[in-house]
Amino acid sequence: MPVAAPTRADLIDPASLASLGRIEIIARWVVDGFLSGLHRSPKKGFSVEFAEFRPYQPGDDLRFIDWRVVARADKWMVKQFEEETNTRAAIVLDVSRSMDWSGSPERLTKLRYAEQVVAAIALLLIRQRDAVGLVRYDDRLRTVLPARARSIQWRRIVHAIEHDPGAGTDSRMAEGIQQGAKLIRRPGIVVVISDLLVDADQMEQALRVARAAGHQVTVLHIMDPAEMELDTRGEAIFYDPEGTLEVTATVSDVRQAYAKTVKHAIEEWRLRLAALGAGYEVIRTDSPFGVPLRKAFATRQRLP
Amino acid sequence: MSFLAPIWLALTAAVAVPLFLHLLRRRIEIRREFPAARYLLRAEKENVRRLKLRNLLLMMLRTLTLLFLALAAARPIGALLGSGHVPTALAVVVDNTMSTGAIVDGTPLLSRLKNAARTVVQGATGNDQAWLVTADGVVTGGARDVVLDAIDRIEPLGGRADLSSAITHAAGLVLAADLSTSTVVLLTDAQSSQWPGDVNLGDVRVVAHAPTGTAPFNRAVTMAEPQPPRWSPKGSVLVGASGADSVTYRVTLDGRTAARGLLRGSDEQVVRLEPGERGWIAGAVDLAPDELRGDDERHFAVWVGDAPAVNVLPAAGPFVREAFDALVQSALVTRGSAVEVASVDEATKLPALLLAPNDPVRLGAANRSLERLGIPWRLGDVRRDETIARGADVEGTPVRLRFPLRPAGGAAVASDTLATASGEPWIVAGPDYVLVASPMSAEATSLPITAPFLPWLSNLLSQRLTREGSGLVRADPGTPIRLPPGVTGFEGDSQVYPVGATATAPSRAGVFFLRRGEERVGALVVNPEREESRLDRLSTNEFKARLHARDVFVATDPSDVAQRAYDASAQRPLQALLLLLALGCLISEMIVVRRAEPRGLRRVAPSLGS
Numbered sequence: 001m002p003v004a005a006p007t008r009a010d011l012i013d014p015a016s017l018a019s020l021g022r023i024e025i026i027a028r029w030v031v032d033g034f035l036s037g038l039h040r041s042p043k044k045g046f047s048v049e050f051a052e053f054r055p056y057q058p059g060d061d062l063r064f065i066d067w068r069v070v071a072r073a074d075k076w077m078v079k080q081f082e083e084e085t086n087t088r089a090a091i092v093l094d095v096s097r098s099m100d101w102s103g104s105p106e107r108l109t110k111l112r113y114a115e116q117v118v119a120a121i122a123l124l125l126i127r128q129r130d131a132v133g134l135v136r137y138d139d140r141l142r143t144v145l146p147a148r149a150r151s152i153q154w155r156r157i158v159h160a161i162e163h164d165p166g167a168g169t170d171s172r173m174a175e176g177i178q179q180g181a182k183l184i185r186r187p188g189i190v191v192v193i194s195d196l197l198v199d200a201d202q203m204e205q206a207l208r209v210a211r212a213a214g215h216q217v218t219v220l221h222i223m224d225p226a227e228m229e230l231d232t233r234g235e236a237i238f239y240d241p242e243g244t245l246e247v248t249a250t251v252s253d254v255r256q257a258y259a260k261t262v263k264h265a266i267e268e269w270r271l272r273l274a275a276l277g278a279g280y281e282v283i284r285t286d287s288p289f290g291v292p293l294r295k296a297f298a299t300r301q302r303l304p
Numbered sequence: 305m306s307f308l309a310p311i312w313l314a315l316t317a318a319v320a321v322p323l324f325l326h327l328l329r330r331r332i333e334i335r336r337e338f339p340a341a342r343y344l345l346r347a348e349k350e351n352v353r354r355l356k357l358r359n360l361l362l363m364m365l366r367t368l369t370l371l372f373l374a375l376a377a378a379r380p381i382g383a384l385l386g387s388g389h390v391p392t393a394l395a396v397v398v399d400n401t402m403s404t405g406a407i408v409d410g411t412p413l414l415s416r417l418k419n420a421a422r423t424v425v426q427g428a429t430g431n432d433q434a435w436l437v438t439a440d441g442v443v444t445g446g447a448r449d450v451v452l453d454a455i456d457r458i459e460p461l462g463g464r465a466d467l468s469s470a471i472t473h474a475a476g477l478v479l480a481a482d483l484s485t486s487t488v489v490l491l492t493d494a495q496s497s498q499w500p501g502d503v504n505l506g507d508v509r510v511v512a513h514a515p516t517g518t519a520p521f522n523r524a525v526t527m528a529e530p531q532p533p534r535w536s537p538k539g540s541v542l543v544g545a546s547g548a549d550s551v552t553y554r555v556t557l558d559g560r561t562a563a564r565g566l567l568r569g570s571d572e573q574v575v576r577l578e579p580g581e582r583g584w585i586a587g588a589v590d591l592a593p594d595e596l597r598g599d600d601e602r603h604f605a606v607w608v609g610d611a612p613a614v615n616v617l618p619a620a621g622p623f624v625r626e627a628f629d630a631l632v633q634s635a636l637v638t639r640g641s642a643v644e645v646a647s648v649d650e651a652t653k654l655p656a657l658l659l660a661p662n663d664p665v666r667l668g669a670a671n672r673s674l675e676r677l678g679i680p681w682r683l684g685d686v687r688r689d690e691t692i693a694r695g696a697d698v699e700g701t702p703v704r705l706r707f708p709l710r711p712a713g714g715a716a717v718a719s720d721t722l723a724t725a726s727g728e729p730w731i732v733a734g735p736d737y738v739l740v741a742s743p744m745s746a747e748a749t750s751l752p753i754t755a756p757f758l759p760w761l762s763n764l765l766s767q768r769l770t771r772e773g774s775g776l777v778r779a780d781p782g783t784p785i786r787l788p789p790g791v792t793g794f795e796g797d798s799q800v801y802p803v804g805a806t807a808t809a810p811s812r813a814g815v816f817f818l819r820r821g822e823e824r825v826g827a828l829v830v831n832p833e834r835e836e837s838r839l840d841r842l843s844t845n846e847f848k849a850r851l852h853a854r855d856v857f858v859a860t861d862p863s864d865v866a867q868r869a870y871d872a873s874a875q876r877p878l879q880a881l882l883l884l885l886a887l888g889c890l891i892s893e894m895i896v897v898r899r900a901e902p903r904g905l906r907r908v909a910p911s912l913g914s
Contacts, residue, residue: 098339197339227340236334236913240341247723248332252897253358254344261343 018116024158027119030289034124048151053077063075088131088147089158089286090215091118094194096138096171097241103226110222114193115161116203117220117292121191124293126150133156133183134160139170145185146265170242173198174206175291187214193292196221196269197242207276218279220292221269227282230258307483308379314375322366326359357665358896365893372886380878381484388868389525390877391431393481396421396451396457398458399467399492401439402598402781404834406462406493406520413515414460416489420513420862421455424489424869431877433481438605439465440782440811445477449811450670460598462812463781464836467492473852475505484877487511489869491862494847495519497835499596504533505853511846511868514847523547524837525600527572528555528589529604534773536766537578537608543589544572546837550560557587579608584773584824586815598813599837605815605827607773612766613640619647620659624754627761636762643769647743648683649673655736655759655769660707664742667707674739681732681739682706695723697760705748706730706741736762736771761843775818775826779809780833790820 017026033112038139056076068076079148099111108116122132132158133147143160145153173194180190189211196219197201208219235250266282273280281295307313327734338344348355349589381390398421402589404414408665421436425549428448435445440461444454469859471490478486487509492498494514496634522696527544545551545567554597556573557561563575580583585608616628616636624645631637645654651658661670664686671682686707709729722738723731730741742748767773779785785807793802794816809830812817818826842850848858 056553100337101337113793195339197342227343229340230344232336235332237332237334238336238338238341238344241339243347245341247338247341247348251349254347254351255356257347257354258344259352261347262340265346275801282367 014113014116014287015106015287017111017289018108022154023116023119026116026289027123027158030116030120030293031123031127033198033291034120034290052118053079056080075161087125087128088133088148088184088186089121089125089189089191090133090135090183091121091136092135092137092160092173092176092180092190092192093118093277094171094173094176094192094198095136095142095165098100098171098197098224098301100165100223102240103224103231106119107224109284110195110224110285113283114222117193117283117288118161119154119291120289121159123154126154126213127163131184132157133180135176135180135183136164137172137176137179139172141172141175141179144183145177147188171198174202177203177206177210181210181213181215184215188216190215190217192217192219193222195223195227197240200269200272204272204276207273211276211278216279217273217276218281218295219269219273221282221294222279223282223284227263228259230255255261306381307489308381309566310378312374312377313686314380315359315377316371316372318370322363325744326363335573362641362893362896365889365896368528369886369889369893370640372882372889376886377881378884380882382878385447387420389429389432389487390484391433392428392485392487393433394428394487394489394869395437395537396455396489396493397439397471397474397479398456398545398767399439399498400460401464401467401491401495401498402832403464403495403498403596403839404462404493404594405598406522406839408515408520408595412460415459416515416862417493417513418455418458421489421493422452422864423863423866425451425455425591427866427870433478433483435474437470439467439470441466441470441473443477446469454597461781461831462598462810462814462830463783464498465782465811467498468501471503471505472685475508478508478790479506487869488624488849488853489648489865491865493577493839494521494842495836495838496840496842496846497838499842499847499850502850502852505851507854510851510853510856511865512847512851512856513862513865514776514842514844514858514860515783516841516860519839519841520595520597521547522599522839523549523591524596524834525550525553525589525591525602526570526834526837527602528587528831530587530604531574532763532767533606533772533776534767535606535608536575536579536611536634536770537582539578539586539606539608540574541589541604542572542574544570545569545591546570555587555589557581559586562587571719576634577641581608584608584817586817586827586829588815596839601813602831603813603815603829605817605829607776607827608643609772610835611636611638612637612770613642615639615641615644617644617646617650619650619662620645620657621647621752622663623661623746623757623892624744624761627675627752627758630758631762631765637765643765643810645765648739648797651677653677655771656741657764657769658740658909660741660743660748662745662748664707677737679734679737679739680712681729682710683741689726691726693723693725693749693751695721695731697724697756697763698731701732701754701835702750703748705743709739709741733768735753736769776830777818777826779827779830781809781813781830783809785809785828787818788826789835791818791825792821793819795819796802831841854890 056078060078064078066077066079093114095111100109102109125132129149130151131147132153134143134145135274136143145156177192207217230251233251237246237248239246270280283292338375362594391741399418400414406413424432425448434448434451435443436451437443438458444451474488478488490510490512492514521832524546526546527542529542531540531542531709541555543553550566554561557579558798562577563574567833576741584605586605588601588603593600644653646656647661648658649661649666651673660683667683674682688705689704690704693703703725706725707730714771721729733740744752746753775788777785793800796816800819813832816828844858848856857868
C-alpha cells in the first residue's frame with residue numbers, strides 16, 4: 001500500500017529539510033509541525049512581570065493601556081507582561097570536533113543536526129512560556145546563555161549557534177553540564193546533546209550533581225548511522241579527530257564485532273544513566289527532527 | 305596419479321599468491337576520519353582471535369582453490385577407490401574365421417571368444433569409444449549396447465578372411481579416436497596359418513587371448529574338382545581329403561547323393577558321373593562330421609550338356625578327321641554343324657577350330673577369311689625353321705612349318721595365347737575360335753601324331769569352343785571377384801542378389817549361380833581356403849612375437865582379457881573432481897566473506913569520514 005509522503009516538517013528527512021533554509025526557519029517549521037500534531041497543553045501561564053510595550057490595536061483590553069504614556073506621548077500603547085514561566089530549561093550542546101562529522105554527504109553532520117534540534121527545542125519551550133538557556137562547549141565553554149522566556153531569547157540562541165562554530169579537539173562535557181545546571185536556579189530541565197565520545201565517569205559525576213540539584217536530565221545521544229553500523233568497506237586507518245587514536249582495520253573483518261560493540265556501549269550508557277535517573281535516547285542523524293523533539297518534550301511534560 | 309597435460313602444473317606456483325598476501329604486512333595508505341574509533345579499537349581487541357582464525361581459513365580456502373584449479377588444468381588421472389578408468393578407445397577384434405568354429409571341449413571356440421568380447425565391452429563406460437571388428441573387416445561402433453548386439457550376431461565365416469588387415473584397421477580406429485588410451489583387444493585361436501608374418505600395429509596397447517593346448521583333430525575335403533569343367537554329359541569329380549585315416553565320402557549333385565566311396569589317407573579318387581539333368585548343377589563332396597564342420601564339405605559346379613555337334617571340313621586334314629571319328633565313337637562329340645573344324649581359308653562361320661592352310665599360296669585367302677570372320681589375327685609369311693612349341697597340352701611339340709601370327713593392324717589383341725613357337729604366338733584363342741598357325745600335318749608339326757593330340761582336340765571342341773558353360777568363377781569366402789560380362793546377380797539362399805561387374809564373394813561356402821536376367825549363365829563356387837583346415841596353433845610366445853605394438857599382453861585365460869583391457873588404465877580422470885573441490889572452496893570462501901558483509905553493502909560502499 002503506498003504511503004503518503006509526510007507533509008509535517010518534523011517528519012521530513014532532516015537533510016532534505018535542512019537544505020531548504022536557515023536554521024531559524026527550519027526550526028519554526030519543525031515546531032509548527034510538531035505542535036500541530038499535539039493536543040494543546042491545558043497548562044496556562046500567567047505573568048505579573050512587565051515585559052514590553054506595543055502599539056494599541058483595536059480589540060485590545062483597555063485595562064492594559066498605559067495611560068501615562070498616552071498622556072505624556074499621546075500614543076496609545078499597551079503594556080505586555082511576561083508570563084511566569086512554568087519551567088526553566090538548559091540545553092547543553094557538544095560542539096567538539098567529533099560532532100562535526102557525517103558518514104555520508106547525504107546526511108547532516110552530527111553537529112548540524114544537533115544545532116537544528118537545539119533551535120527547535122528552544123523554540124518549542126519558549127512557546128510554552130518556559131525559560132531556556134544554552135551552554136555550548138568543546139574544549140572550553142563557548143556559549144553560556146542564561147535561561148530566559150522572552151521571544152528574543154530564541155534569537156540569541158540561534159545567533160550563538162550560527163555565529164560561533166565549535167570544533168575544538170576536546171569535549172569538556174562535565175564542565176558544560178555543570179554550567180547548564182547552574183543556569184537554572186530552581187529544578188528544571190537539563191537537555192544534554194552530544195555524541196558521548198567522552199569520558200563516561202566524568203560525565204556521570206557531572207550528571208550526578210545536576211540530578212542532586214533536582215534537575216530533570218535528558219541525554220540525547222547523537223549518532224551517525226555509519227557509527228552504528230560501520231557501513232563502508234575495504235581497509236583503512238581510522239583515526240579519531242579529537243585525539244591520537246588510530247585503528248587499522250579491514251571493515252569486513254570487524255563489521256559485526258563493531259556493531260556488537262556499539263550496541264553494547266549504548267546499553268552501557270542506558271544502564272549508567274538510568275541508574276542516575278537521567279533519560280537517555282539514541283538519536284540517529286537520519287531521523288526526522290520530530291524524534292528528538294518528542295523525546296525532549298516528553299521530559300518537559302513529566303514536570304509539574 | 306599422472307597428468308595428461310603436466311605443463312599446466314606450473315600454475316601451482318599461483319598458490320604462493322594468497323600465501324604471500326596473507327603473510328605480507330600491507331601498507332595501508334587510506335586514512336579515514338572516524339570519531340567512533342574507540343569502538344572500533346574495542347571491537348578489534350575483542351575479536352582478534354576470531355579474526356585470525358577467519359583470515360587463516362580464508363587463506364587456506366584460496367590456496368586450495370588455486371591448487372585444485374592448477375591440478376585440474378594438468379588433467380590428472382589416477383585411481384580413485386579402485387574403480388573406473390581413463391577414457392579408452394577400445395577395438396575388440398574377434399577372430400571369426402572358419403577355424404574358430406571348431407568345437408573344443410564341447411563348446412565352439414567362437415562362443416568362448418564372443419563371451420570374452422562381451423565381457424570386455426561391458427566394462428566400457430560412457431567416456432570410452434568401443435568398436436567391434438570381425439575377421440572379415442566389418443566394423444560396428446557406437447553405443448555399448450549396439451556393439452554388444454553385434455557381438456551376439458557374430459557367425460563363423462566360411463574361410464580364413466584377412467585377420468591381419470582387420471587388426472591393422474582396428475589399430476587405426478583407436479588411434480584416430482584421440483582418447484587417452486588406445487587398446488586393441490584381439491580374441492583369436494592363434495591358428496598358425498593365419499599368422500605367416502609379423503603385424504605392426506603402432507602405438508597401441510594390445511591385449512590378446514590365444515588358447516593353449518593341442519588343436520583338435522580335423523579332417524577336411526581338400527579336393528572336389530569336376531573334370532572336365534563342362535560335362536557332355538559324362539564327367540568325373542576328383543575327390544580328395546586330408547588326414548591319414550580312411551574316411552567315407554559322399555558326392556552330391558543338386559543335393560542328391562550321386563556317389564559314395566572310401567578314401568584312404570590322402571589319396572585322391574576320380575568319381576565318374578553322368579547326371580540326367582542339363583545345365584548348371586551344384587555339387588558337393590562331404591565327409592562325416594568332425595570338430596570343424598566348415599571344411600567337411602567342399603562345393604563344385606559343373607555345366608552339363610549334350611556333346612558338341614562338329615563339322616570337319618576336308619581341308620582340315622586326315623589326322624583331324626581320324627581323331628574326330630574316334631571322338632564321335634567315344635560319344636565325346638557328335639556330327640553336326642554347331643562347331644566347325646576347318647582350314648582358315650575355307651572356314652565359313654564361328655565357332656570354329658581354324659588351322660593354317662597346307663599350301664602357302666592360300667595365305668592371302670586365309671587372311672581374307674580371318675578378316676571376314678572378324679578374327680583380330682593375321683597369318684604371316686611361312687617359316688620352315690624347326691622349333692619347339694611351349695604351352696599347356698602341347699609342351700615340347702616340334703613345329704617345322706608355321707605362319708607367324710600377327711595382330712591385325714598391329715593393335716594389341718584381346719585373346720589367349722595357348723602356345724608359342726620361337727616366342728611367337730602359335731596357338732591363339734578368342735571368343736568362339738581357336739587359331740593354330742600350322743596345318744595339322746606331319747610335315748608341319750608333330751602334334752597330330754602324338755598321344756596328347758586326341759585329348760587336346762577333344763578339350764578344344766567340348767570345352768573351349770562350346771558357348772555354354774563358360775561362366776564358372778571360383779573364389780575364396782569374402783574375397784573380391786570379377787564376374788563375366790552381363791552378369792546381373794547371383795542366386796543364394798533362394799533369392800537373387802544383384803551385383804555389378806566386380807563384387808565380393810559371400811563369406812560362406814557354397815555354390816551361387818550367376819544370373820543374366822532370368823537366365824543362369826554361370827556359377828560362383830566359394831570354398832574355404834585349404835590352409836584354413838590346418839588347426840595347429842602358435843605357442844603364446846610365438847603369437848606374442850608376431851604382434852608389434854607399444855604394449856602386448858597375451859592371456860591364455862579369456863577372463864583375464866577383460867581385466868587387462870583396462871588394466872593399465874584402471875584410473876579415472878580426476879579433473880571434474882578437482883573442479884568440484886575448487887568450486888566447493890570458492891563457495892566456502894564466499895560464505896565466510898559474506899558473513900561479514902551485510903546484504904546492502906554488497907552493492908553500495910559509501911564513503912566514510914566526510
